[in-house]
Each structure stands twice: as structure tokens, then as C-alpha cells.
Amino acid sequence: MSILTWTYIMVGVTFGLYIFIAWISRVRDTKGFYVAGGGVPPLANGMATAADWMSAASFISMAGLISFLGYTGSIYLMGWTGGYVLLALLLAPYLRKFGKYTVPDFVGDRYYSDIARVVALICAIFVSLTYVCGQMRGVGIVFSRFLEVPVNTGVLIGMAIVFFYAGLGGMKGITWTQVAQYSVLIIAYIIPAVFISMKITGTPIPQIGFGSHIQEGQYAGQFLLDTLDKLNHDLGFTAYTQPGAKSMLDVFCITFALMVGTAGLPHVIIRFYTVPSVRAARLSAGYALLFIAILYTTAPAVAAFARYNMIDTINNKPYAEAPSWFKNWEKTGLIAWVDKNNDGIIQYRAGKPFKGKPKFSGKTGPLGQKLVKNPITENANELYVDRDIMVLANPEIANLPAWVIALVAAGGLAAALSTASGLLLVIASSIAHDLYYRMINRKATEKQRLMVGRIMIGLAVCVAGYFGINPPGFVAQVVAFAFGLAASSFFPIIVLGIFSARTNREGAICGMLAGIIFTAVYIINIKFLGGTAWFMGISAEGIGTVGMVLNFIVTILVSSMTKAPPKEIQELVQSIRTPRGAGAAVDH
Amino acid sequence: MEKNLKEYWSKNVTFMSVLLVIWAVVSYGCGIIFVDALNATRIGGFPLGFWFAQQGAIYVFVCLIFVYYFYMQKLDKEYDVHE
Numbered sequence: 326m327s328i329l330t331w332t333y334i335m336v337g338v339t340f341g342l343y344i345f346i347a348w349i350s351r352v353r354d355t356k357g358f359y360v361a362g363g364g365v366p367p368l369a370n371g372m373a374t375a376a377d378w379m380s381a382a383s384f385i386s387m388a389g390l391i392s393f394l395g396y397t398g399s400i401y402l403m404g405w406t407g408g409y410v411l412l413a414l415l416l417a418p419y420l421r422k423f424g425k426y427t428v429p430d431f432v433g434d435r436y437y438s439d440i441a442r443v444v445a446l447i448c449a450i451f452v453s454l455t456y457v458c459g460q461m462r463g464v465g466i467v468f469s470r471f472l473e474v475p476v477n478t479g480v481l482i483g484m485a486i487v488f489f490y491a492g493l494g495g496m497k498g499i500t501w502t503q504v505a506q507y508s509v510l511i512i513a514y515i516i517p518a519v520f521i522s523m524k525i526t527g528t529p530i531p532q533i534g535f536g537s538h539i540q541e542g543q544y545a546g547q548f549l550l551d552t553l554d555k556l557n558h559d560l561g562f563t564a565y566t567q568p569g570a571k572s573m574l575d576v577f578c579i580t581f582a583l584m585v586g587t588a589g590l591p592h593v594i595i596r597f598y599t600v601p602s603v604r605a606a607r608l609s610a611g612y613a614l615l616f617i618a619i620l621y622t623t624a625p626a627v628a629a630f631a632r633y634n635m636i637d638t639i640n641n642k643p644y645a646e647a648p649s650w651f652k653n654w655e656k657t658g659l660i661a662w663v664d665k666n667n668d669g670i671i672q673y674r675a676g677k678p679f680k681g682k683p684k685f686s687g688k689t690g691p692l693g694q695k696l697v698k699n700p701i702t703e704n705a706n707e708l709y710v711d712r713d714i715m716v717l718a719n720p721e722i723a724n725l726p727a728w729v730i731a732l733v734a735a736g737g738l739a740a741a742l743s744t745a746s747g748l749l750l751v752i753a754s755s756i757a758h759d760l761y762y763r764m765i766n767r768k769a770t771e772k773q774r775l776m777v778g779r780i781m782i783g784l785a786v787c788v789a790g791y792f793g794i795n796p797p798g799f800v801a802q803v804v805a806f807a808f809g810l811a812a813s814s815f816f817p818i819i820v821l822g823i824f825s826a827r828t829n830r831e832g833a834i835c836g837m838l839a840g841i842i843f844t845a846v847y848i849i850n851i852k853f854l855g856g857t858a859w860f861m862g863i864s865a866e867g868i869g870t871v872g873m874v875l876n877f878i879v880t881i882l883v884s885s886m887t888k889a890p891p892k893e894i895q896e897l898v899q900s901i902r903t904p905r906g907a908g909a910a911v912d913h
Numbered sequence: 914m915e916k917n918l919k920e921y922w923s924k925n926v927t928f929m930s931v932l933l934v935i936w937a938v939v940s941y942g943c944g945i946i947f948v949d950a951l952n953a954t955r956i957g958g959f960p961l962g963f964w965f966a967q968q969g970a971i972y973v974f975v976c977l978i979f980v981y982y983f984y985m986q987k988l989d990k991e992y993d994v995h996e
Contacts, residue, residue, distance in 0.1 A: 396948070399945075399963075399967050402966070402970075402971065403940045403944055403971070406971045406974050407970070407974055409974065410933075410936045413981060413982075414932060414978075414981055415929075532968060536956070536964070537957065537958055548957075548958030550958050551958065566952070566959075567949075567960075567963075568948055573945060573946065577945050580940065580941070580945065581941075602996045603996060604985075607978075607981065611975070611978040611982055614974060618971050618975050621971055622972070625967040625968065902918075904989055904996050905994045905995065905996055906996075907996060
């Protein structure tokens with residue numbers, strides 16, 4: 326059977342599974358809709374959290390980024406896992422004990438202020454919307470390459486599926502589909518990694534394989550990482566295993582911002598409201614990271630294998646003899662080759678082959694290659710490879726069977742859809758619960774609130790679909806925003822809200838505003854106005870760390886200068902510190 | 914009762930702080946600040962600092978959360994605040 330047939334089967338079967346699960350877990354009350362009834366077992370919540378968290382970026386893009394960044398790619402590996410330690414130790418058990426539906430709920434109640442609630446609400450919606458756009462791009466890429474349907478049709482199909490199970494089952498539907506999606510995505514990630522590890526190093530465990538010897542070819546008998554260091558060096562890149570691409574301070578700050586941002590992301594935090602007890606919240610954080618770690622420790626291995634395979638199969642090879650995957654991806658515009666020295670041979674070197682992303686002229690060169698209109702650069706590099714394709718192309722590069730390639734497509738879709746649905750629920754609950762119910766209509770009936778929740782999911786799906794079909798050019802830029810804002814807004818005031826009973830309304834509002842404004846201005850200046858990284862050379866991705874520190878300082882200072890929070894708030898803080906009496910999450 | 918809860922809380926915070934120190938040492942210490950020094954040592958084909966940054970730190974993170982879970986389980990029972 327061809328790759329296309331296999332892909333239709335895999336995608337069809339998994340989509341059918343999601344719809345089936347959605348139907349059996351449909352809900353009739355807001356408790357089911359927002360927190361899945363509050364009775365999700367820790368193991369299932371761990372899987373759901375892992376699927377919720379691991380997005381198209383983790384599944385499709387991350388190994389590709391590491392492949393090109395080498396050691397410096399560790400910022401994503403540590404940054405996107407270390408946050409769970411903070412979450413498990415500093416946030417999850419206490420938020421669970423507090424027992425409300427959303428993050429703005431905690432902020433609004435703990436700081437007895439609707440202003441604080443609204444600030445938190447806007448941040449939650451902004452962070453989640455930013456993120457959803459990225460997921461839609463992922464769905465588009467997978468559909469256009471593997472199912473050979475137009476990107477727009479792909480996005481529409483994805484949206485319909487998400488609307489069906491999120492609208493019908495709310496958090497409950499999302500939770501159980503995410504459990505299924507985790508299973509699909511992890512199998513789809515591990516199987517090709519094991520195959521490739523066997524092929525290159527003869528070791529079935531990729532985590533060990535990428536530290537082993539290469540078995541065949543001109544580098545046989547050498548350690549894979551040593552070979553990569555040497556190849557990188559010869560082609561003009563920084564050695565694969567060595568720092569150098571970014572300053573140590575910057576690596577430090579980016580890693581920290583990603584960790585703290587992860588711990589502050591509303592769609593991750595909200596998952597801990599769905600478990601039955603504080604104990605279960607602690608345990609499910611452990612399971613979540615364990616399940617995430619399975620993919621995150623495999624990713625650097627995939628990255629190393631992909632880099633070796635890519636250089637080995639393409640570099641210094643005649644274009645006419647380039648493998649079929651190369652031509653396939655060239656068709657989608659994610660690979661481009663400019664024959665600078667007219668020798669018909671693909672030279673891959675450090676530096677960009679031309680300025681910007683490829684814009685094709687529609688003409689083809691003498692060897693059939695697609696020609697670009699971009700201004701050509703001076704360096705010797707002739708090859709443009711979009712980082713996003715490394716995971717998707719890897720099985721083809723390694724010549725794996727058709728069903729494995731199809732499985733990867735289904736896995737990519739699972740990763741994108743599971744994260745999209747979690748984010749959509751945050752957006753819907755922020756508006757339907759925090760805004761409509763808590764601030765506009767306190768008398769709304771259960772039925773009305775459920776209706777508003779479903780309408781909001783529908784609206785959010787449409788907005789996300791719109792951005793999937795017309796991807797704004799600034800998506801890559803705003804991802805730095807999502808983490809920077811989560812780090813500089815939520816994290817400090819939630820932590821202080823739990824660990825310092827003295828923190829008050831005035832402190833929290835000033836702290837959040839200081840953190841957000843500083844971070845936003847810094848990022849906008851760099852990403853949109855072309856400014857420089859004026860604060861100790863820290864990049865836009867890492868500035869959330871500084872914003873967070875600023876938030877902490879301002880919150881503590883202002884709190885100490887204004888009057889202590891009311892007695893009942895101080896009692897509330899005491900009560901969330903002990904697990905007993907957690908009960909189920911309540912809505913008022 | 915008041916005093917007991919204070920003691921419970923301070924034990925929790927102390928233990929948590931110890932775990933967070935380990936968290937910082939394996940990631941920011943071994944994986945970033947001392948990466949060059951550690952890279953001089955190798956385990957198999959991995960330079961040690963690189964291994965911490967791309968593998969070791971993550972394994973330690975997972976362990977930390979489970980250690981905290983079991984410790985708190987015990988502590989909750991000891992101070993009779995478990996669910």
C-alpha cells in the first residue's frame with residue numbers, strides 16, 4: 326500500500342476514535358464542562374496533561390530546532406520540562422485545594438479584586454490565542470504534505486473535529502480524547518525513533534543510541550556525536566555538543582522563562598482542577614512529566630539522527646540524484662536549493678542561502694529545481710531547509726516503511742489537536758465563566774452557562790480556524806510573548822498568593838502590570854520595531870525571566886507598604902496550605 | 914493545633930526548598946553554567962555537560978516530583994491533614 330493510503334487509514338481511524346470518545350463522554354452540567362466532573366484519575370490526568378502540553382511545536386518542530394541548534398537546543402528540553410517541577414511543588418496542590426474552575430478565578434478571589442481578575446483574564450486569553458495559531462499551522466502542514474489536500478480544507482476538518490468533541494464534552498470530552506491522543510502521539514514518535522536508532526547505531530533505545538557508535542558508512546565505528554561535532558565544524562557550524570550559539574546568560578534566561586512560563590500557562594494549570602484530591606494533583610503532575618519525558622528524552626536523539634542523516638544523504642550529492650523525499654518537500658516549498666556555483670551539486674554549509682523565507686518565481690532551473698526570487702547571499706550555502714520538516718521527513722530520510730510515515734502524520738495531528746482543544750477550553754471558560762458568569766450575570770442558570778460555554782468554544786474554534794487559514798506573519802514572533810507573559814504575569818502572584826499571606830490586592834495588581842508592561846515593551850521593541858536587546862543582551866525569548874523578577878519585587882514592595890489583606894483572605898491562604906477537605910472544584 | 918500546622922508548613926517548605934536546589938543544580942548548574950567543565954568528562958559517546966542538558970536533568974526532574982509526592986504523603990498523615 327502507498328504512503329497516501331496508509332495515511333488515510335491512520336488518520337481516519339484515529340479521528341473516528343476521538344469522535345467515539347467524545348460521544349460517550351458528552352456532558353450536561355458546567356462542572357463536567359469546566360473540570361470534567363472533578364473525578365479524573367491521576368494516571369489519566371497525567372496522560373491528558375502530557376497531550377495538552379505537547380503541541381505541534383513539541384512533536385513537529387522541537388527535534389528540528391535541536392537538530393540545527395545542537396547543545397543550545399537544550400533550552401527547549403530543560404525549559405519545557407523543568408516547569409513541571411515548579412508546578413508540582415509550588416502550584417498544583419494548592420490550586421487544587423483552592424478548588425475553582427479557572428486561573429483568573431484564583432487571582433480574582435485571592436486578591437479580592439475584579440481588576441486583578443480582568444488583568445488575569447486578558448492574559449489568559451492572549452496567551453491561549455497566541456498558542457492556538459501555532460497549532461493550526463501544524464495541522465495545515467501535516468494535511469498538505471501527507472494527505473495532499475489543500476491546507477484550508479485540512480484546517481477546516483481539524484476545526485470540525487475539535488468543535489465536535491470540545492463543544493459536546495467540554496473538559497470531560499477533551500480529557501478522554503487527550504488520553505487517546507497521547508497514546509497515538511507517543512507511539513508515533515517512539516516507533517520511528519527506534520527504527521532509526523537501530524539503523525544508525527544498532528541500539529534499539531534512542532536515548533542510548535545517540536551516544537553510541539555509528540554502524541555503517543564512511544563514519545562507521547565513530548561515536549555519532551563526535552561525527553556530528555566534526556561535520557558541523559567542517560561545514561562551518563558551531564560544534565554540535567558545545568555551547569556557543571547564544572551567550573550563557575541568554576541560555577540561562579531563556580530556559581528560566583520557558584520553565585516559569587510553562588508553570589504559568591492556564592491550559593496546563595487548569596488540568597489540575599480536574600482531579601479528585603490534592604494528593605491526586607501531586608501524583609498526576611509526576612505522571613504528566615513522566616509521560617512528557619518519554620518524548621522529551623527521545624527528541625534530542627531524533628535531532629542528532631536527523632542531522633546526521635540529512636548531511637549524509639544530501640550534502641555534496643548531485644541534485645539530479647536527490648532522494649524522493651527531498652523533491653516532495655521541495656514541492657511544498659519547505660526545502661529550496663540555489664545552485665550558486667552551477668555545479669549541479671547540493672552544498673550545505675553554515676549561513677543562510679538567501680535572504681528570508683523562500684519566495685518561488687514559478688520557473689524551474691535546468692535540473693528541474695524550483696527557482697527563488699530572494700536576494701542570494703554571499704556564503705557558500707546553497708540549501709534552505711525549514712526546521713519544521715525534520716521530524717516529519719525523518720522516517721522518509723531513513724527509508725522507513727510506509728505505515729511508519731503514516732503513523733507520524735497521525736501523531737502530528739494528535740499533538741496539534743489535543744493542545745488546540747485544551748487552549749480553546751481556556752478561552753471559552755475565561756469568557757463564559759470568568760467574564761459572563763462571574764462579572765456580568767451572576768444569576769445565570771446552569772443551562773444558560775453551559776450554552777454560553779458551548780457558543781464560546783464555537784467562536785474560539787472559528788477564530789483559531791481563521792488564523793489557521795490566514796496565518797498572521799507574526800506567529801513566530803508572538804510565541805515569545807506567550808511564555809514571556811505567562812512568566813511575568815501569573816507565576817509570581819500565584820506563588821506569592823500561596824506562600825505569603827501578607828501579599829495583598831495592591832501589590833498583586835502593581836506587580837502584574839509592572840511585569841507585563843516591561844516584558845511586552847521589551848519584546849515589541851525587538852520583534853516589531855527592530856530594536857536591540859538592550860538589557861544585558863538578553864533576547865526577547867528570555868526577557869520573561871527579568872519581567873518575572875520585576876513582578877516579584879514590585880508585588881512584595883507594594884504589599885509591604887499598603888495594608889494587609891482582610892482576615893478572611895488570610896484564613897483562605899491558611900486553608901489552601903493543608904490538603905484536608907479539598908472536595909470537588911466549586912464555581913462560587 | 915495552630916503550632917502543629919505551622920510545623921507541618923515549615924517542614925513542607927524546607928523539603929521543597931531542598932528539592933528546588935537539586936532542580937537548579939542539575940539544570941542551571943550542570944546543564945548550563947558548568948557545562949564546559951563537565952564536557953571534559955565523557956560517559957560513552959556523551960560529553961557529560963551535554964548529557965545533563967539533553968537527558969540527565971529531565972530524568973532528575975521526574976524523580977523530584979515523585980519524591981515530593983511520597984514525602985508529602987507521609988507528612989500529611991503524620992500531621993493528620995490528609996484527605
